[in-house]
Amino acid sequence: MEELESGVAVAEPGQSLQLEAEAEAERPGSAPLPGLHHKLLRLPLSRIKGLMKADPDVSLASQEAVFAIGKATELFVEVIAKDAYTFALQGKRKTIQRKDVDNAVDATDEFAFLEGTLD
Amino acid sequence: MASASGNDDDLTIPRAAINKMIKETLPNVRVANEARELVVSCCTEFIHLISSEANEICNKSEKKTISPEHVIQALESLGFCSYISEVKEVLQECKTVALKRRKASSRLENLGIPEEELLRQQQELFAKARQQQAELAQQEWLQMQQAAQQAQLAASATTNPVNKAGSSQDEDEEDDV
Numbered sequence: 381m382e383e384l385e386s387g388v389a390v391a392e393p394g395q396s397l398q399l400e401a402e403a404e405a406e407r408p409g410s411a412p413l414p415g416l417h418h419k420l421l422r423l424p425l426s427r428i429k430g431l432m433k434a435d436p437d438v439s440l441a442s443q444e445a446v447f448a449i450g451k452a453t454e455l456f457v458e459v460i461a462k463d464a465y466t467f468a469l470q471g472k473r474k475t476i477q478r479k480d481v482d483n484a485v486d487a488t489d490e491f492a493f494l495e496g497t498l499d
Numbered sequence: 500m501a502s503a504s505g506n507d508d509d510l511t512i513p514r515a516a517i518n519k520m521i522k523e524t525l526p527n528v529r530v531a532n533e534a535r536e537l538v539v540s541c542c543t544e545f546i547h548l549i550s551s552e553a554n555e556i557c558n559k560s561e562k563k564t565i566s567p568e569h570v571i572q573a574l575e576s577l578g579f580c581s582y583i584s585e586v587k588e589v590l591q592e593c594k595t596v597a598l599k600r601r602k603a604s605s606r607l608e609n610l611g612i613p614e615e616e617l618l619r620q621q622q623e624l625f626a627k628a629r630q631q632q633a634e635l636a637q638q639e640w641l642q643m644q645q646a647a648q649q650a651q652l653a654a655s656a657t658t659n660p661v662n663k664a665g666s667s668q669d670e671d672e673e674d675d676v
Contacts, residue, residue: 420589423516430510431543432550439554441565444590448570449549451589455582456545457517458524460538465525476525478533485541490578493548497540 421450428453460484460491512542549573 425443428450432438441449461476463484468476482498485491517539521530550565552573557565567590574582612620 420592422520423512427510427512428546431512431546434510435547435551435554437554438550439557439563439565441550441553442567444567444593445553445565445570447593448567448586448590449546449553451586452549452570452574452579452582453512453542453545454520455585456579457520457538457542460541461521461524461530464534465528468528475529475531476534477531478537481534481537481541491541493577494541494544497537497544 421447422454423450425450463488510543511539512546514539517542548577549579552577 425446429441429446432441432446432449460481464476464480467480467483467487468474471480473480485494485498514535517535521535521538549570553565553569556569556572556576557563560569562569567586571583571586574580574586
């Protein structure tokens with residue numbers, strides 16, 4: 381398993397980079413991910429981490445793992461948005477309504493876990 | 500959208516981030532607020548789902564920390580295989596950037612020249628600069644003096660007639676420069 385090697389932590393103050401905000405040392409010697417000129421993720425890592433921790437059973441996660449989940453979540457949003465749009469079009473509407481999202485959830489096996497959310 | 504009560508269970512992904520993503524995915528499409536709210540809630544559930552699964556996979560692997568590999572396996576087992584290649588891409592970008600950054604810092608730190616040598620070079624440069632400055636200053640001083648001499652010569656020539664009383668003054672001009 382490739383771990384992040386500890387390197388020079390060059391966090392520049394004032395740089396609003398999500399990745400640098402997550403400078404928690406999950407493992408000793410792990411460095412915060414370096415600054416980027418463009419964001420790799422739209423979602424704030426800190427929030428994702430917070431959501432993960434809400435589950436008491438969830439143990440420590442590496443920064444990269446949080447990052448991976450973040451990316452997966454972004455993809456999830458893209459997919460569900462597109463699916464919902466398809467349903468809106470079917471209904472000859474230009475605005476995506478809540479029911480379009482409902483339908484998107486119903487139509488996809490992987491989204492079964494969301495059934496409870498729809499109420 | 501942090502909750503006022505500070506209860507972790509009320510955490511969600513910020514609405515603005517979701518809006519931005521939806522907008523990028525569907526540029527000219529209107530989305531009802533209720534629909535957006537639902538997407539936000541679904542994201543929360545999604546994160547719980549993946550973390551929970553990744554956690555289980557991690558527990559089985561005798562590792563203590565959830566790794567990106569565990570996350571990828573979780574995506575696979577939950578039916579989100581189509582997400583995996585992009586997740587891997589982004590993880591790779593992360594590593595590349597991290598590598599570049601470390602290389603850049605170490606390049607700055609170590610030009611291959613030991614510190615004493617660098618100091619010595621610096622002193623040399625300073626000494627040279629001082630010398631050049633001194634030479635320049637001296638030249639300027641010389642020029643000033645010459646200019647002053649000529650000015651005085653010119654002045655005495657115009658103010659005094661040929662058989663001037665102050666001619667001795669000229670002889671007193673500095674010949675000894």
